[in-house]
Amino acid sequence: MSRFVDRGAIVAAYVGIGMAVVIAISFMLVIPIEPVYWFLSLPAGLLIGYYANARSERAAGPWTRILVNGLFAGLVTAVTMALLLLGIKALFFYADNGYRDASLGAPLECASGPACVYARYLADGRGPDLEAAGVTDVDAFTAFYWGQQASTVGTVFVLTVLGSLGGAIAYGIARPRPSRSASAPQP
Numbered sequence: 001m002s003r004f005v006d007r008g009a010i011v012a013a014y015v016g017i018g019m020a021v022v023i024a025i026s027f028m029l030v031i032p033i034e035p036v037y038w039f040l041s042l043p044a045g046l047l048i049g050y051y052a053n054a055r056s057e058r059a060a061g062p063w064t065r066i067l068v069n070g071l072f073a074g075l076v077t078a079v080t081m082a083l084l085l086l087g088i089k090a091l092f093f094y095a096d097n098g099y100r101d102a103s104l105g106a107p108l109e110c111a112s113g114p115a116c117v118y119a120r121y122l123a124d125g126r127g128p129d130l131e132a133a134g135v136t137d138v139d140a141f142t143a144f145y146w147g148q149q150a151s152t153v154g155t156v157f158v159l160t161v162l163g164s165l166g167g168a169i170a171y172g173i174a175r176p177r178p179s180r181s182a183s184a185p186q187p
Contacts (some may be wrong), residue, residue: 001083003048003050004068004072004089005068005069005072006007006052006056006058006069007024007056007063007070007173008052008053008054008056008057008058008069009028009052009053009055009056009068009069009070009073010072012048012051012052012055012056012069012073013048013052013053013076013077014156015048015051015055015073015120016044016048016073016074016076016077016080017077017080019044019048019077019139020044020076020077020080020084021080021084023040023044023081024081024084024085024088025038027040028085028088029088030185031169033090034152037081037085037156038152038155038156038159039157041078041081041155041157041160041163042160042163043158043163044077044081044160045074045077045078045114045160045161045162045163045164045165045166045169046164046165046166046167046170047071047167048073048074048077048163048164048167049070049071049163049164049165049166049169049170049171049172050070050167050168050171051167052069052070052072052073052074052164052168053066053069053070053168053171053172053175054171056069056114058171058175059175059176059177060177061179063172066168066169066172066175067165067168067169068171069159069168070165070167070171071123071162071164071165071166071168073146074160074161074163074164074165074167074168075110075161075164077160077164078156078157078158078160078161078164079157081156081157081160082153082156082157085152085153085156086149086153089149092117093113093114093117093145094100094112094113094114095112095174096112096114096116096117096120097112097116098112098116098119098120099118100120100123103106104123105123106121108123110121113141114138114141114145115138117141118141118142118147121141130144135145150181154168
């Protein structure tokens with residue numbers, strides 16, 4: 001047992017990193033469905049908060065230790081999920097070169113990066129919505145885009161952390177209790 005968290009919670013934090021990587025690759029790169037990434041942040045937190053205590057074999061002990069174990073593993077998982085989301089968004093934002101599938105028309109005429117993303121949004125018919133939000137040029141679009149991403153990252157982070165606390169509480173309620181016969185001396 002370490003000073004602040006159990007060793008099992010540290011292992012669970014590494015498992016949380018792996019889980020976040022798999023979720024990010026699956027739903028941000030392979031099948032890019034970003035809302036699934038958001039929705040999976042809560043159950044990912046629940047699982048890791050529960051697992052941190054199960055891995056620590058926390059059958060007895062104070063509730064504060066159970067909560068700290070779950071919170072620690074959840075924070076590591078949440079930070080990983082947030083950084084992966086930002087990293088993938090930055091990759092696609094700054095590497096966009098205007099290429100479009102032939103069924104959508106010719107490639108966009110734009111400078112690589114934010115200008116192409118802005119042109120893509122305009123080509124998709126989102127121009128009036130952007131203008132209503134005060135976005136009329138690439139610089140305003142860039143600020144608007146990253147403001148939206150910060151909001152999304154905050155949501156993913158908070159849901160993952162809250163889920164981890166929920167998982168820790170679920171473990172604390174359902175945890176195995178030491179039996180009296182196991183602790184009683186045998187004749």
